Amino acid sequence: MAPAAGVRVWASSVLFMNRVSALYRFETDCTMVSPRFLLPKAYPMVSGGPYFLCWALFFVYLHDFAMIWRVHRSERMTNLDVCAKCWYLYGMKLSTKGRYSLETMVYLSTCRGNCSIRSISEATGISSGYLEQLMIPLKRFNLVESERGVQGGYRIARKDITCGEVLSASEGIFTPTPCEDCIQNDACKTHQIWSMLQDTVSEFAHQILVEDLASHLVASEAGGGI
Amino acid sequence: MKVSTRGRYGLRLLVDLAEHSSELPVALSQVASRQGLSEKYLQQVALLLTRGGYLVSVKGAGGGYLLSRKSEQILIYDVLDLLEGNIAFAEIPQKEETAIQRCIRIHFFQKLDEKVAQTFEGVTLADVTKAEWFTYMI
Numbered sequence: 001m002a003p004a005a006g007v008r009v010w011a012s013s014v015l016f017m018n019r020v021s022a023l024y025r026f027e028t029d030c031t032m033v034s035p036r037f038l039l040p041k042a043y044p045m046v047s048g049g050p051y052f053l054c055w056a057l058f059f060v061y062l063h064d065f066a067m068i069w070r071v072h073r074s075e076r077m078t079n080l081d082v083c084a085k086c087w088y089l090y091g092m093k094l095s096t097k098g099r100y101s102l103e104t105m106v107y108l109s110t111c112r113g114n115c116s117i118r119s120i121s122e123a124t125g126i127s128s129g130y131l132e133q134l135m136i137p138l139k140r141f142n143l144v145e146s147e148r149g150v151q152g153g154y155r156i157a158r159k160d161i162t163c164g165e166v167l168s169a170s171e172g173i174f175t176p177t178p179c180e181d182c183i184q185n186d187a188c189k190t191h192q193i194w195s196m197l198q199d200t201v202s203e204f205a206h207q208i209l210v211e212d213l214a215s216h217l218v219a220s221e222a223g224g225g226i
Numbered sequence: 227m228k229v230s231t232r233g234r235y236g237l238r239l240l241v242d243l244a245e246h247s248s249e250l251p252v253a254l255s256q257v258a259s260r261q262g263l264s265e266k267y268l269q270q271v272a273l274l275l276t277r278g279g280y281l282v283s284v285k286g287a288g289g290g291y292l293l294s295r296k297s298e299q300i301l302i303y304d305v306l307d308l309l310e311g312n313i314a315f316a317e318i319p320q321k322e323e324t325a326i327q328r329c330i331r332i333h334f335f336q337k338l339d340e341k342v343a344q345t346f347e348g349v350t351l352a353d354v355t356k357a358e359w360f361t362y363m364i
Contacts, residue, residue, distance in 0.1 A: 102334070103326045125324055163334055176229045189354050190237045193302060194229065200345045201315075204338050217329040 100126050101134050101170035102163060102210075105156070108144065109214035114153030134170060141169035156210075163213070164205030174202060229310060235263055236271045236309040237302070237354075240280065244297040244355045251283075251290035271309070278308040297355060303346035314339045 103124045108115055117135075121128045135154060138144045143166060145157045168174065177194045242257045254272060258265040272291055275281045282294045293300070306313050316335035319328065 099330075102330055103324075106326055106330060123324070124326055125322075177234055188238070189241050190234065193237065193349075193354060194234075196345065196349075197229075197342065200342050201338065204341045208334055208337075213329055213333055216333050217326060220329060221325060 095171065097134065098167045098171040100124070100130070101138060101166050104131065104134060105138070105143065105161065105166045105210045106213045106217060108154060108156045109161075109210050110218055111155065114147055114151060114155050116153040120154070137169050138166070141165070143169055159211055161210045162206045163208045163210060164202055166210060167205055168202075174198060176201075229306070229313075231267075232271055232274070233306055233309040233313075235261075235267065236275060237305065238263070239268060239271060240275070240293070240297075240300065240305065240351055241355055243281070243291060243293055244351050247293060247297070250288065251292045253290040256290075274309065275305075278305075280305065280308075293351075297351040300351040301346075302349045302351065302354065303343060305351075306346075313342075315342075 104120055104126070107120055107123050117128045117131050120126070121131055124131075126134075135144060135146070139146060142157050143161055144154045146152070146154050175194075176197050238261050239257055242261055243252055246252055246256075246260075254265055254268050257263070258268055272281060272283070276283050276291075280294055280300060281291045283289070283291055303313075314335075315338050316331050319331060323331075
């Protein structure tokens with residue numbers, strides 16, 4: 001027979017606390033080599049003089065493998081069809097294509113039913129020929145759904161679409177500079193600035209929902225503040 | 227937004243000067259050979275940085291460029307803003323801006339610019355040059 005719910009909760013909390021205190025004891029007995037690596041003080045094999053050098057060498061090798069893996073990964077990521085789903089992790093570019101797609105998506109999320117190309121074109125001022133082109137990648141990444149017929153048109157596929165998804169679907173990889181495949185990548189100190197910029201932009205874009213922008217739009221139109 | 231060669235090479239020039247800083251000015255030909263960039267182009271960028279008040283040029287034999295301030299006092303964001311003209315995502319609103327464009331500009335691009343400025347707040351040239359190679363470890 002299973003113990004009562006209260007007993008189970010109590011037991012799990014005791015186990016958890018034990019775990020935490022064990023972890024704490026372990027940490028106090030360690031030297032911090034790097035933010036990610038703790039070295040136990042008690043074991044001479046690990047922390048004793050010459051052995052330490054071996055560990056250092058080991059880390060150099062590890063670093064090499066990390067580099068190899070990074071290069072391997074970046075090569076693999078260029079194959080966009082294979083990795084279409086991971087694509088958005090790598091950010092986006094910003095040109096009129098992305099800007100127009102974003103406008104289209106914001107307009108589509110204000111609509112209740114299907115929207116025809118013509119009505120989108122009227123609201124956003126984008127030509128219908130260009131809109132048809134913009135819809136192709138959006139449809140491919142399952143951000144919009146289309147329906148044929150008299151009542152047909154485009155509608156938003158789900159509620160939780162982020163701006164980052166829209167931009168990366170229409171634009172592809174956002175890289176502020178073409179430094180991605182540079183050989184000096186690891187030696188070049190300015191490279192970290194560019195990756196910082198890239199990370200900031202894509203992280204932010206993936207936090208903002210298209211839905212929120214649409215609600216701002218509706219609010220501003222209701223208030224007459226166009 | 228794309229960072230042009232001017233922004234990239236300008237930053238590399240500053241980093242190089244900060245790393246090889248001494249009392250003596252550094253000739254651009256040295257920087258060019260170390261960084262593998264064209265000297266002619268570096269001259270243009272250096273002129274821009276001199277006008278912006280980041281570099282001091284020294285004339286004559288043994289002349290070259292010096293950082294005008296300590297590298298701890300040079301903010302990367304300001305340098306990029308100077309070199310690129312403007313590193314904002316939000317474009318200047320046109321006359322016939324639609325409501326949608328306005329909404330996206332205010333609630334997305336301007337906030338994005340704030341976020342970028344926030345990230346780069348306090349990041350100086352010294353931080354870039356000090357970076358350790360093993361930050362990539364593991």
